[in-house]
Every structure is written in C-alpha cells, then in structure tokens.
Amino acid sequence: MxxxxxxxxxxxxxxxxxxxxxxxxxxxxxxxxxxxxxxxxxxxxxxxxxxxxxxxxxxxxxxxxxxxxxxxxxxxxxxxxxxxxxxxxxxxxxxxxxxxxxxxxxxxxxxxxxxxxxxxxxxxxxxxxxxxxxxxxxxxxxxxxxxxxxxxxxNTTIGPGGDKYVGYGAAVEWRGTTRWLDGDSSMAFDGRLALGPGSRFEDHVTGGSHELSVAGGFVNAGTYVKTGSGTSTLSMPYAGPLAENRGTLRVLEGRYEVRGAPADARWHNGGRLEVARGAAFTLDISRGGFSHTGTAQIDGRAELRTPDSGFESSGQWLVGSSGVLRIVTGGPLDPARGAHFSAGTLRNDGVLAFEGGEAHFAPQASLTGRGRVEVTRGAALVHANALSVGALRLDSAVAPGWHEPYWGRVQAPSLTVGRLDWGVGDLRVAGPILVTGTARLHGGPQYWVSDGAGPDVPGYRKQIDGQLVLATASWTGETDIVGSGRIVVSRGGAFRDEAAADLAPREGSGRPVVLGVAAFENHGLHLKTGAGRTEVSARYYNTGRVLTQGGGALIFTGPLNTPGTLHARGARIDVRGGLAQWSAGERRLTGGTYIAERQTLGLDLLGTGGIARNSARIELRGSTARLVDNHGGVDRPALATLAVNDGSLRLLAGASMATQSALRNAGEVVVAAGSSLASTGRYTQSGPSARTWIDGTLQAAGLSFEGGVWGAGSDGTVGRASLLGGAVTLSAGQLDVDILGGSLYDVVWISGRATLGGSLHASFGEAAGEGTYRVLTAGGGLTGSFAAVLTDLDPAVYRLEVRYAAQSLDLVVSRLTALELEGPQALLPASPVPEPQTYALMLAGLGALAARVHRRRR
Structure with a gap:
C-alpha cells in the first residue's frame, strides 16, 4: 500500500x-x-x-x-x-x-x-x-x-515456512537483532551469511525444526542464541564452505546441529561456544575438519564427529559437572584423522568421551578435572604429560568383522585416577598408576594366537609395565594380567578376583587365568571368588590377608613372602613356588598366618619331612580342614611330624590333628569344642608365655605343664577340657578356671592320673556366688596340691576353699558371717595339709588381692 x-x-x-x-x-x-x-x-x-x-x-x-x-x-x-x-x-x-x-x-x-x-x-x-x-x-x-x-x-525477522533462498555468490550480513520465529522453517544459502560484530541472532523453535543450509560460508561475529525444545540445523552441503564462530554461540535449550557434506566443509570456533544444562550441540563433518582456538563451556551434551577429517584444538575447554563432551574421530590406523590438542587446557568435571581415533595432547596442552574420561570404540588417548583425572573408562575394543578385533589405549608418563574402569584396551603407562577410589578390571581375550609349537595365547591380555596402586579393585579374570610392572593393594584396600571359569583356548583343555606381573604386593585383602582357577606367577608379597571365598583354587607358582594371612575358605590355596617363611634346614615355619577353613591349604615344603617346628600361626577350622605338604604334587599331612610349637596352633570347629612325635608347646595351642589334638609322644608345655586352651580333646602319651597357663574352654570362654592318654603332671605353671555361674564354669576331665602343682587362678563372673564347683576330675586318681590359689573374689565378702578328693577337686565359695573379720582370708586347702613354706606363698598371694585381680586369664 x-x-x-x-x-x-x-x-x-x-x-x-x-x-x-x-x-x-x-x-x-x-x-x-x-x-x-x-x-x-x-x-x-x-x-x-x-x-x-x-x-x-x-x-x-x-x-x-x-x-x-x-x-x-x-x-x-x-x-x-x-x-x-x-x-x-x-x-x-x-x-x-x-x-x-x-x-x-x-x-x-x-x-x-x-x-x-x-x-x-x-x-x-x-x-x-x-x-x-x-x-x-x-x-x-x-x-x-x-x-x-x-x-x-x-532488526531482521525470519518467519516460519520454507522457500527462502540466497543464490550462489550472494552475501547476507545481519548486523542488528535477528529473530527466527517458532515453527518449521528453512533457509537455503548458496551464498554466504555473516552475523556482524555486536549483532544478536535469536533462534527459537519448539514446535518443529529450523534448517539453515549455507554452501558459501557462515561467520558469526555476534551472539547466536538457540532457545526452545526443537532442533536447529546448520548444514554445509557443498565443497569448501567455512563455518566460523568468532563471537558467541549459545545453545540454551533444545538441540543445535552442524553438518558438513563429504567434501572440504570445515567448522572453526575462535569465539565462545556455550551449551547449557539440558541442551545439546552436535557437530558432524565428514572431511573438512574442525578447529578450535576459542573457549567452549559445555554444561549440556556436545558431540563433535569428524571421522574422516582432522580435529585441531589450541583453545580452552570447560566441561561442567552436568556436561558431556563426546569427540569422535577416525580409526586408530590413521592418527592424522584423530584429535590433536596442541595447546590450551581441557578441564573436565563432567564426562569426556573419545571414540574411534587417537586424541593426542601435546606437552603444551593438558587434560585435567574431576570428571570421567571415556576411551571407547578403538580410540586412543595419548597425553604427553602426567595425567590426572577423576575417573577413567578404557573399553576400546572394535570387532569390524573383516579382520581380527583391535583395541585402543591410554598412554601417559604416569596416571592418577579416582575411579578406573579398565575393559579391553592397553594402559601404556611406564610410571606409577595410582587409583585412589574403586577400580574394575574386565574384558576377555578377543581371540587366540598360536605359533604351532606351544599352547594358545590370548590375543588380548592386560599388561602392566609400571606400578599399579589400588585401593578397592575387582578383576573379572576373563584374561591374563601380565607385564614387567608391579601391582600394589594399599593398606585397608581390597583386590577381588572374580574369575568365573578357566580360560578356554581354541586347542587343548582349559587352564587357570594367570596373574603374571613381575610383582604383586597385598597390604589389604586379596579376595578370590568365582569358580575359575587363578595362577599367581608374580613374585608375591603379602602383609594383608589372602582369602578364597568362591569355588576356584588359588595357586601361587611364583615366590611367596607372606608375613600376613593365607585363608583357604571357599577353595583350596596351593603355594608351589617357594615360601619365604619356610626354613627347610630347620623344617620350621617361621612366620605368617595360615588358616584352612573346611578346605585344604597346601605348602611346598621342598621335601617330604613335614613341619617340625611351628613359629607361625596355624588355624584349622572344621573337620575337613587340612594343612598339607604338596611337594611333588602329592598331598601329605604337613603337621604329622610337628615337635615344637612356639607360634600359635589352633584347632577349631571340629578340626583334628595328629602328630607322630612328642610335642612341646612354648607358644599357644587352642583345641576348641569338638576338636582334637593327638600326639603319640608326650605333650609338654614350658615357658612363661606358653598357653594351652582346651574345649575339646587333647590326647598324648603323657602331659606335663611346666610353665605358662592352661585351662578349659577357649580364651575368654568357659568350656570342658578332656585330657586323654597318659598321666598329667602340673609341676609348674597355672591352671586357669573361669566360673560364670552356678552351672557355667570350666571343667577339666583327665582320664589318667593327675599330679597337682604350680598355681590355680579362679576368675568369677558377676553371676557367680556361693556354691561348690567341681572343676577338675582325674579318673586315675589325684595327688599333690596347688602351691598357690588366686582369685578375684572380694575377700571382704567371700571365702574361697579348695577341697581335694581322691579323684576330684572342688572350689567352695561361702559368704563371710558377721562375726568374722573383714579383710583378706586365709585360703587353706582341706587335704593334704600344706607345708609352712606353702602358707607363706598363700599369704603373699592374698596380699596381692587387696586391689582385686583381673578376671582375664593372662
């Protein structure tokens, strides 16, 4: 108009x-x-x-x-x-x-x-x-x-609908505020589009999509803002266009996509790229490539795909805690098509994923942050400097079908990571690998290799040539772990071996999975679960605990040094490669803790003589528990020739043991309820620190207690001790009796003759009081008496009397009458009458009771 x-x-x-x-x-x-x-x-x-x-x-x-x-x-x-x-x-x-x-x-x-x-x-x-x-x-x-x-x-307003076209060679420049209105809409440029400095482009779409096709080039020197839940697309359909962001590209909502045809289309960010939380940005350019010299702030999802072109970056990247940045480049056989970070910093506090190609960080560039880094689908991450990330997932296997599978890697001088998820891929780290949180090691052989002469070898094995330090780790045992390096399980940490089955080569029978690094140090818990066998060929040092809990055996074929604990509970443990705690010349087990719980624990003792002296801690738990000498592949009872125990020998939960020689105990022997210890010779206890606790059966040709402490029950509990065989002599030492109530107290039953001596210590619980307690019975007769009787009863309230009979000994407790004086009371044996020097010892002992004796036996 x-x-x-x-x-x-x-x-x-x-x-x-x-x-x-x-x-x-x-x-x-x-x-x-x-x-x-x-x-x-x-x-x-x-x-x-x-x-x-x-x-x-x-x-x-x-x-x-x-x-x-x-x-x-x-x-x-x-x-x-x-x-x-x-x-x-x-x-x-x-x-x-x-x-x-x-x-x-x-x-x-x-x-x-x-x-x-x-x-x-x-x-x-x-x-x-x-x-x-x-x-x-x-x-x-x-x-x-x-x-x-x-x-x-x-101002420029772009309405919905299509049929908007800019011809070849034409140039359009918007210098003010441009608003692309909601609704399906498209613009096709065979020419160029520029957003001038200071300009603002507001791209809002919720109910459809916006499509901008630019064949002659697109330059943003202003601020481009994408809002709305819909998708906006910038496509470069012909050879040679350039899309460049010199200003700010801000994706606040929905999705913004940049696409390039399979020609020389490329995209450059020299300004600022922002992807807000909940928004998405996608770059997919086939050949022209991507370059970045500006700054990118990723709080939403961003995916940059340049599978057939280059990816160059010297700018700054910031991936927020809610952000995901995925970089997809070419295959591993062509590093030129990978991602090259020549300078700048990529700080990742969210998720950073590399797929397909090699991502290379030069010495002037760095990857930092508390987030998770993922290396998948054949990708490789090469970092020239020490690498420290919050979490790392390496699972980079590709099975293309036209040849054998291949996998990527993570390569750095050293690696510090909070959480490690290591699937199929190589960790090429010559220096230390420190995992401060959880680690998961998984992934199978992929294929098998054979030279025709030896056994098949897995095509993929985890290799460690540096030092891997673990806090809490699990290993699925799907393939071997090998290398010239060392694995260290930190104090208080755990390494869980979950091998579910033996490895199954293409030829031959199954074999154990191999833990074959140069050295393995366990200062925490090494837990073996699963039904598969594991062979540890590494030089193994254990100050912590090694425990089998599944059905698969654990076999040490490398040298083992174990000041800590070996505990065979769910499956057998075999030590075949030499034990540092074994002195073959003395036939002595010098240290460590060895627990067989309803299972067999085998040690190669370098001969058939067995253990003559135990200076370690040995526990047999259950009727099927065995400690064997597996030298030459034949199991023999390792304790059949035990003659001296100056360590700890514990038979628990129905375990039994027999020795063919006399046994002298200068350490600790515990025979729990239902358990038995038998010696064809004499059982002798000597030394002030020796202890024998019996809640089961101790049988020998004769028993002599010449020092230390012995008693019924286990340490700290009441029980019934059965001493079978020859005579029992208490020449010195102390019989310890716990009395917790009227029918709850220690009882010692001796099948033969008993000669009393040494001392008796009676410890009473709060429920114990007046009464008569028969604490010892000797079927072959009772002679002698205790040189001293000690108790923790209050002498101002109770009187303790020891009554000796022909075959028994009773402790009688009575309350003092009002006519009796308060204070320590003389504890006089009933029969036989002690000599004067015995009275002196008793009075000295009573003087010590003024401050109440502790109830503990020791």
Missing part, C-alpha cells in the same frame, strides 16, 4: 529520526550519479494499488534500464509481478515483495524496511529492517545476474 500522508510531506519534515541515516545514503547516491535517470513514485494509482507494475504510480513511467533509479520516498510499495532491471532503489518506507524480480545493477541501494514474501531480489542492498517469509535473494544465474550483497543494520 502507498502512504500518501507521508508522501505529501517534504523529506525534511516527514523523516523520522531513525530514518535519517537512510535519507543520507539516498542523497549521497543521487549526488554521485549525475547521469542516472530518476523514476519517482507518485502513487497515482491510488492508496489500494501501490504496485510497481502499475505505470500510474511512477513518473515518468515504469523504471527500466541499468541507469534507472527508483525513488520511493517515504511510501510503502509492493512488487507483485514483473521483472525490473534498474540501477538502484531508495526510500524511507517499506518495500514488500510478493512476486516478480528486481535486479539492481548499480551501487548499493538503501531502504528503511523490506518484507520479502516471494519474488526475487538481486544486487546490493542496505536495509534498516527486514522481514523474510518467502522469496529469494541473489543471482539465479551467476554468469548474467548482478552480484548481490544484502546488509541489514537493524
């Missing part, structure tokens, strides 16, 4: 302040083209017919010719049909296109506003405002149509 009101005014009075720039441009164009022919808009066809193709609206007529200038003044006009070839057009109103073609062959035209809703505009044009719903700009025939350049200094 025309605007007769604005057209009737002189330009100096009708121009709005914001139009003065456009008027100045129009005046300059008029002054510089003295030879031009001016065609002025008159609006003669009436206010309802402001169409270009009506000659009545023009003077001297319809504008035509390469020197023609269309002067519109402040009128609003519409080009609906026809083809106009002129030099330029100028005005401070709005030009609307609904059809037709306008070719501008001269210098830049200038209009206040344009609404492109059809038709075609070609040539150079400066606009203050643009609304674009349909139509095209630029040459349709690059050889004959004029070169086109459109500059919009103010």
């Amino acid at each position: 025309s605007n007769p009101t604005r057209g009737a005014r002189a330009p100096s009075t009708c121009a709005r302040p914001r139009h003065r720039a456009a008027l100045a441009l129009a005046a300059a164009a008029l002054a510089g083209a003295a030879q031009a022919t001016d065609y002025r808009w008159t609006g003669g066809a009436g206010s309802g017919a402001s169409f270009w193709d009506l000659a009545a609206n023009w003077t001297p007529g319809l504008p035509a010719g390469p020197e023609a200038r269309a002067l519109l003044g402040a009128h609003h006009t519409t080009l609906r049909s026809g083809s106009f070839d002129i030099a330029s057009v100028h005005g401070t109103g709005r030009l609307s296109f609904t059809g037709g073609t306008l070719r501008l062959h001269g210098d830049a035209s200038a209009l206040w506003a344009m609404h492109l809703d059809g038709g075609t505009l070609q040539g150079r044009m400066n606009l203050t405002h643009l609304r674009w719903d349909r139509g095209s700009f630029g040459p349709l025939d690059p050889l004959s149509d004029p070169a086109s350049h459109l500059v919009v200094s103010g």
Whole structure:
C-alpha cells in the first residue's frame, strides 16, 4: 500500500529520526550519479494499488534500464509481478515483495524496511529492517545476474515456512537483532551469511525444526542464541564452505546441529561456544575438519564427529559437572584423522568421551578435572604429560568383522585416577598408576594366537609395565594380567578376583587365568571368588590377608613372602613356588598366618619331612580342614611330624590333628569344642608365655605343664577340657578356671592320673556366688596340691576353699558371717595339709588381692 500522508510531506519534515541515516545514503547516491535517470513514485494509482507494475504510480513511467533509479520516498510499495532491471532503489518506507524480480545493477541501494514474501531480489542492498517469509535473494544465474550483497543494520525477522533462498555468490550480513520465529522453517544459502560484530541472532523453535543450509560460508561475529525444545540445523552441503564462530554461540535449550557434506566443509570456533544444562550441540563433518582456538563451556551434551577429517584444538575447554563432551574421530590406523590438542587446557568435571581415533595432547596442552574420561570404540588417548583425572573408562575394543578385533589405549608418563574402569584396551603407562577410589578390571581375550609349537595365547591380555596402586579393585579374570610392572593393594584396600571359569583356548583343555606381573604386593585383602582357577606367577608379597571365598583354587607358582594371612575358605590355596617363611634346614615355619577353613591349604615344603617346628600361626577350622605338604604334587599331612610349637596352633570347629612325635608347646595351642589334638609322644608345655586352651580333646602319651597357663574352654570362654592318654603332671605353671555361674564354669576331665602343682587362678563372673564347683576330675586318681590359689573374689565378702578328693577337686565359695573379720582370708586347702613354706606363698598371694585381680586369664 502507498502512504500518501507521508508522501505529501517534504523529506525534511516527514523523516523520522531513525530514518535519517537512510535519507543520507539516498542523497549521497543521487549526488554521485549525475547521469542516472530518476523514476519517482507518485502513487497515482491510488492508496489500494501501490504496485510497481502499475505505470500510474511512477513518473515518468515504469523504471527500466541499468541507469534507472527508483525513488520511493517515504511510501510503502509492493512488487507483485514483473521483472525490473534498474540501477538502484531508495526510500524511507517499506518495500514488500510478493512476486516478480528486481535486479539492481548499480551501487548499493538503501531502504528503511523490506518484507520479502516471494519474488526475487538481486544486487546490493542496505536495509534498516527486514522481514523474510518467502522469496529469494541473489543471482539465479551467476554468469548474467548482478552480484548481490544484502546488509541489514537493524532488526531482521525470519518467519516460519520454507522457500527462502540466497543464490550462489550472494552475501547476507545481519548486523542488528535477528529473530527466527517458532515453527518449521528453512533457509537455503548458496551464498554466504555473516552475523556482524555486536549483532544478536535469536533462534527459537519448539514446535518443529529450523534448517539453515549455507554452501558459501557462515561467520558469526555476534551472539547466536538457540532457545526452545526443537532442533536447529546448520548444514554445509557443498565443497569448501567455512563455518566460523568468532563471537558467541549459545545453545540454551533444545538441540543445535552442524553438518558438513563429504567434501572440504570445515567448522572453526575462535569465539565462545556455550551449551547449557539440558541442551545439546552436535557437530558432524565428514572431511573438512574442525578447529578450535576459542573457549567452549559445555554444561549440556556436545558431540563433535569428524571421522574422516582432522580435529585441531589450541583453545580452552570447560566441561561442567552436568556436561558431556563426546569427540569422535577416525580409526586408530590413521592418527592424522584423530584429535590433536596442541595447546590450551581441557578441564573436565563432567564426562569426556573419545571414540574411534587417537586424541593426542601435546606437552603444551593438558587434560585435567574431576570428571570421567571415556576411551571407547578403538580410540586412543595419548597425553604427553602426567595425567590426572577423576575417573577413567578404557573399553576400546572394535570387532569390524573383516579382520581380527583391535583395541585402543591410554598412554601417559604416569596416571592418577579416582575411579578406573579398565575393559579391553592397553594402559601404556611406564610410571606409577595410582587409583585412589574403586577400580574394575574386565574384558576377555578377543581371540587366540598360536605359533604351532606351544599352547594358545590370548590375543588380548592386560599388561602392566609400571606400578599399579589400588585401593578397592575387582578383576573379572576373563584374561591374563601380565607385564614387567608391579601391582600394589594399599593398606585397608581390597583386590577381588572374580574369575568365573578357566580360560578356554581354541586347542587343548582349559587352564587357570594367570596373574603374571613381575610383582604383586597385598597390604589389604586379596579376595578370590568365582569358580575359575587363578595362577599367581608374580613374585608375591603379602602383609594383608589372602582369602578364597568362591569355588576356584588359588595357586601361587611364583615366590611367596607372606608375613600376613593365607585363608583357604571357599577353595583350596596351593603355594608351589617357594615360601619365604619356610626354613627347610630347620623344617620350621617361621612366620605368617595360615588358616584352612573346611578346605585344604597346601605348602611346598621342598621335601617330604613335614613341619617340625611351628613359629607361625596355624588355624584349622572344621573337620575337613587340612594343612598339607604338596611337594611333588602329592598331598601329605604337613603337621604329622610337628615337635615344637612356639607360634600359635589352633584347632577349631571340629578340626583334628595328629602328630607322630612328642610335642612341646612354648607358644599357644587352642583345641576348641569338638576338636582334637593327638600326639603319640608326650605333650609338654614350658615357658612363661606358653598357653594351652582346651574345649575339646587333647590326647598324648603323657602331659606335663611346666610353665605358662592352661585351662578349659577357649580364651575368654568357659568350656570342658578332656585330657586323654597318659598321666598329667602340673609341676609348674597355672591352671586357669573361669566360673560364670552356678552351672557355667570350666571343667577339666583327665582320664589318667593327675599330679597337682604350680598355681590355680579362679576368675568369677558377676553371676557367680556361693556354691561348690567341681572343676577338675582325674579318673586315675589325684595327688599333690596347688602351691598357690588366686582369685578375684572380694575377700571382704567371700571365702574361697579348695577341697581335694581322691579323684576330684572342688572350689567352695561361702559368704563371710558377721562375726568374722573383714579383710583378706586365709585360703587353706582341706587335704593334704600344706607345708609352712606353702602358707607363706598363700599369704603373699592374698596380699596381692587387696586391689582385686583381673578376671582375664593372662
């Protein structure tokens, strides 16, 4: 429509302040083209017919010719049909296109506003405002149509729908605020698009998608903001376009995608890329590549795919705690198609994933942060400096089908990681690998290799050539762990071997999985679970605990040094490679703890003589528990020749043991309820620190207690001791008796004759009181007496009397009467009568009771 009101005014009075720039441009164009022919808009066809193709609206007529200038003044006009070839057009109103073609062959035209809703505009044009719903700009025939350049200094509005096209070679520059309205919409540029410095592009789509195709290049020097839950796409369909972000690309909602055709399309970020929490950014360029010299802040999801092109970065990356950055590059056989970080820092506090190719960090670049790094699908991560990350997942196997599987790697001088998930892939770290949190080691052989001479070898085995320090780790045992390095399980940590089955080569029978690094140190818990066997060929040092809990055996074929504990509970443990705690010359077990719990624990004692002296701690738990000498692959009872125990020997939960020689105990012997210890010779206890606790059966040709402490029950509990065989002599030492109640107290039963001596210590619990306690019975008769009787009863309240009989000994406790004096009471044996020197010992003992004797036996 025309605007007769604005057209009737002189330009100096009708121009709005914001139009003065456009008027100045129009005046300059008029002054510089003295030879031009001016065609002025008159609006003669009436206010309802402001169409270009009506000659009545023009003077001297319809504008035509390469020197023609269309002067519109402040009128609003519409080009609906026809083809106009002129030099330029100028005005401070709005030009609307609904059809037709306008070719501008001269210098830049200038209009206040344009609404492109059809038709075609070609040539150079400066606009203050643009609304674009349909139509095209630029040459349709690059050889004959004029070169086109459109500059919009103010607001641009892009409506929904398609049919928006910019021809080959044309350039569009938006310098103000551009709003791409919601709804399905597309723009196709065979030319170039630029967002000028200070500009703002607001791309909002929720109910559909926005598609921008740019074949001639796209440069953002302003701020591009993507909002809405829908998807916006920038595609580069032809060879050679450049997409460059020099300003800020901010993806706040939904998804923003950049796509490149399989040619030389490339994308460069020299500005700032921001992906907000919940939003997504995808870059998928086949050949042209990606380069980054700016800053990227990833709090949402970003995926950069350049599988057939390069990835170069010297800028900064910040992956927030909610962010995910996935980098997908070429295969491992072509490092040039990988990701190259030549400088800058990639700080990852979220998830950083490398897929497919090699990611290389030069010495001037670094990867840091508390987040998780994933190396998958054949990818490799090569870091020139020491690498420290919050978590690492290496599971990089690829099975392409056309050849044998291959896998990637993580390579660095050293590695510190909070959590390690190590699947199929190589850890090429010559220095220390420190895992401060949990570690999971898994992944199978992938294939088998054979040279025809020896056994099959797994195609993939975990290799450690440095030092791997673990806190809490699990290993599935699907393939071997080998290498020239060392594994260390920290104090208080745990290593869980979960091998579910033996390895099954293509040829031959199954074999144990091998833990075959140079050295293994366990200062925590080494727990063997699962039904598969494990062979430890490493030099093994154990200060912690080794425990079998599953059905698979644990076999040490390398040298073993174990000051700590070996505990065979769920499956057998065999030590075949030499034991540092075994002195073959003395036939002595010098240290360590060896527990067989309803299982067999085998030691190679380098001969068939068995253990003559035990200075270690040995526990047999259960009736099927055995400690054997497996020298030569034949099991023999290891304790059958035991003669001296100055360590700890404990038979628990029904365990039994027999020795073919006399046994002298200078350490600790415990025979728990249901358990038995038998010696064909004499059992002798000597030494002040010796202890024998019997809640089961102790049988020998004779028993002598010449020092230390012995008693019924286990340490700290009451029980019944059965001493079978020959006579029992208590020449020295102490018989310890616990009395916890009227029917709950220690009882010693001796099948033969007993000769008393030494001392007796009676410890009473709070529930114990007055009564008679038969604590010792000797079927073969009882002679002698204790030189001293000690108790923790309060002497101001109770009297303790020892009554000796022909075959028994009773302790009688009675409460003092009111007529008796308070204080220590003489404890006089009933029969036989002690000698005077015995009275002196008893009085000394009673003096010590003034401060109550502790109940503990020791």
